[in-house]
Amino acid sequence: MNLKLSRLKNNLDDISCEYADYFMKLVPYWDRYKIGIWSDYDKKTIKRHNEFLKTFNQPFPEILTIDPYFYSNMYGLADLPEEILSKINGKTIIDGGGANGDTALVFHKYFPLSQIDVFEPVKDNLDVINKILSVDNCGGKITPVNYGLGEKSETIKIDDKDAKLISVDEYYAKSEKEIGLIKLDTESCEADIIKGAVNILRKDKPVLAIAMYHTPIDFFELKTQLENLNLGYKFMIRRSQMILPQADLVLIAY
Numbered sequence: 001m002n003l004k005l006s007r008l009k010n011n012l013d014d015i016s017c018e019y020a021d022y023f024m025k026l027v028p029y030w031d032r033y034k035i036g037i038w039s040d041y042d043k044k045t046i047k048r049h050n051e052f053l054k055t056f057n058q059p060f061p062e063i064l065t066i067d068p069y070f071y072s073n074m075y076g077l078a079d080l081p082e083e084i085l086s087k088i089n090g091k092t093i094i095d096g097g098g099a100n101g102d103t104a105l106v107f108h109k110y111f112p113l114s115q116i117d118v119f120e121p122v123k124d125n126l127d128v129i130n131k132i133l134s135v136d137n138c139g140g141k142i143t144p145v146n147y148g149l150g151e152k153s154e155t156i157k158i159d160d161k162d163a164k165l166i167s168v169d170e171y172y173a174k175s176e177k178e179i180g181l182i183k184l185d186t187e188s189c190e191a192d193i194i195k196g197a198v199n200i201l202r203k204d205k206p207v208l209a210i211a212m213y214h215t216p217i218d219f220f221e222l223k224t225q226l227e228n229l230n231l232g233y234k235f236m237i238r239r240s241q242m243i244l245p246q247a248d249l250v251l252i253a254y
Contacts, residue, residue, distance in 0.1 A: 004220045015041045015079070016237035019249055023219065026246040037245050045073060046242070059105060060132050066102040069241050074110055075103055075183060076209055076238035076250035084254050088207055089113045091180025094168065096149045096193060097211075101129035103183060104142050114180060115141055121148030121163035147171070149184070151192040167196030179206040185240070188214035194225060205231055208253040211240070222251050 005024060009017045022039045029037075038046070052072035058065060072078075077085065090113040095104050098118035107116050120126050129144045148156075150165030157163065172179070179200055184190045190210050200206070208226070212218045223235055233253040241248040 008220055008223055011235065013236055015039075016235070019237040019239070023213075023246060023249065029246070038242075039245075042239065042242065042245070045239070048072060049242070060135060063131055063135070064100050064102065064128060066105065067241050067243075070102060070106045071109065073239065075106055076240045076252055077110075077207070079236065079238060080207070080252065080254055084207060085110070088180040091204075091206070092117060092177040094149075094179060094182040094206075095119065096168075096182065096184040097186040098125070098129065098144070099185075100125050101132050101142070101144075103185075104129070105132070105138075107181070107183070108138050108141055111181070112139075112141070115143065115177070117143050117145050119145045119147055119149050121146065121165070122158060123161075145171075148189075149186060149193045149196070150189060151196040168193065169196055169199040172200055179204045181207045181209065183209045185211040188218060190214075190218060191222060191225060194222070198229065201229060201231060205233075208233070208251070209240075210251045210253070211249075212237070212251040213247050213249045219249075223253075226253055 005020060009020050018039045018041060022037070026037060049069055049072045053068060056068050056071065089111040093107050093111060093114045093116045095107065095116055095118045098104055098120040101118060104116050104118045107114065118129060120129065123146070126144050126146055133142060147164050147166045149168060151167060153166050153170060155162050155164055168182070182197065184193055186193060210222055212222050226233055236252045238250050238252055239248055240250045
């Protein structure tokens with residue numbers, strides 16, 4: 001474990017290393033909830049978030065409630081250099097595991113020139129996205145896609161219902177779109193999705209925001225998986241939400 005932790009922390013900034021160390025400290029408490037152990041950086045973002053809340057209004061309160069931390073922390077992207085963020089705006093964003101469209105709305109706020117393709121295999125979630133777009137079509141910039149992402153095209157079961165998967169490379173094989181950002185929060189399928197997106201990663205080298213907390217393998221190996229592609233990514237670990245201190249950690253590659 002020490003070797004795995006050391007390899008994960010290699011070339012990460014101090015905030016990312018602190019998250020990694022806190023993750024390890026929290027392992028013995030994994031089944032306890034809201035134990036109140038937050039990193040020093042988390043405490044700083046809480047103050048920033050509280051200031052943000054003074055002016056925040058839910059955009060579609062009659063349809064869904066969006067975690068405002070998504071907005072104040074930009075799904076973990078807030079610490080990226082401005083020149084990196086500015087390069088995303090206008091390029092296509094892949095929202096993998098789009099759920100009810102909450103993160104797509106966040107990305108639309110910060111990257112208003114970007115087309116956002118929201119991949120969501122569960123019809124009930126897709127219905128919520130379509131309901132939002134029936135109220136405000138967001139300038140036609142948000143497109144729901146009734147597929148989940150995976151390593152390859154296949155049909156799987158989600159809650160005993162058929163769900164179709166497709167790889168990033170296959171979906172965009174004939175597209176001229178340039179991908180600027182890929183966000184993945186897909187309940188431990190992230191590593192497989194990366195395998196099915198290698199061509200796009202090599203072609204466009206998009207910024208990546210990947211949930212890394214679902215399994216220990218995700219936490220320790222996703223960074224290594226990307227490093228092995230030799231694309232020159234830099235990495236940081238940040239937080240997408242503040243629900244549990246041992247969860248919602250995001251691996252950012254840029």
